[in-house]
Amino acid sequence: MNGIVLQGVAFAVAGKPILHGISLDLQEQRIGIVGRNGSGKTTLLRLMAGLVAPTAGTVRLGGVDPAKDRRAALAAVGILFQNPDHQIIFPTVAEELAFGLVQQGLSRSEAAARVCAALEAEGRGDWAGQPVQALSQGQKQWLCLMAILLMAPGTILLDEPFAALDLPLQIRLTRRLAALPQRLVTISHDPAAVAGCDRVIWLEAGRVAMDGAATPVLAAFRAEMERIGGTDADADLAG
Missing domain, CATH: 3.40.50.300 (P-loop containing nucleotide triphosphate hydrolases)
Known part of the structure; x- marks a missing residue:
């Protein structure tokens, strides 16, 4: 399993520093x-997940x-x-669960089948069509x-x-x-x-x-x- 490597990572918002020169090799x-x-x-x-980019330095997940x-x-x-x-960004449970799979390249039908199987395995097969806000x-x-x-x-x-x-x-x-x-x-x-x-x-x-x-x-x-x-x-x- 590839680790997370940060080299000299800094992050600022509107010129205000939040992180200063963070270097970590996370393998544990x-x-x-x-x-x-x-x-x-x-x-x-958020930097590790790639949701934001560092102001300075590098973040790598297995070289990516x-x-x-x-x-x-x-x-x-x-x-x-x-x-x-x-x-959460989608109105129903099934849509929310399928989104990431579609982003990874699965067809909508493949994603839907995998979602149904996962819900059944969790004992939550009845969740599929439920509105998320009902949870x-x-x-x-x-x-x-x-x-x-x-x-x-x-x-x-x-x-x-x-x-x-x-x-x-x-x-x-x-x-x-x-x-x-x-x-x-x-x-x-x-x-x-x-x-x-x-x-x-x-x-x-x-x-x-x-x-x-x-x-x-x-x-x-x-x-x-x-x-x-x-x-x-x-x-x-x-x-």
Whole structure:
């Protein structure tokens, strides 16, 4: 399974820097990225997925630039956002699931057959014609994960995947994700969400503050968050 390689990656919006010179070679099976809100975590995932191009530096998925070769990127990486309503674009479940397959080159009939088979395998055959808006938030999140799995990417990027779910759904999703063969890159502000990862990267103000095994990185991250929380938590964000 090809990894994700970033070399000197920077990203800015309207001249405002978000990421600064990020260089990472991501080969591990389970990778976590932690940081406070505004640290650049989601921007980094969007760069990995090819949804945006870096202002400077390069991003490569198995040698492919995901921002320039969208078809290759779809086969290599999928991204699951925190809010499924930001990801879903079609009115019915079947249409939503078929879209990525058609983008990968399948005919509409081939895509429809694969969607029906996948829904049956999930015990959700009755979902096919359902309007997406009739689903609960947790069901929408599950739908987005199914859409990604149908495209069979080697890597799945997870942007705070548990944030909008209640505890039973968090447990179900955790169990399902743990069983997947794909590489998972999970971003979270919650250390517990990435404690079992092979590698954890701590982002602070758009830079890598620490990178290594989960236990020491998360211990340092917790200590710094406790230090900040013990003072005025917003003071370092002034200006």
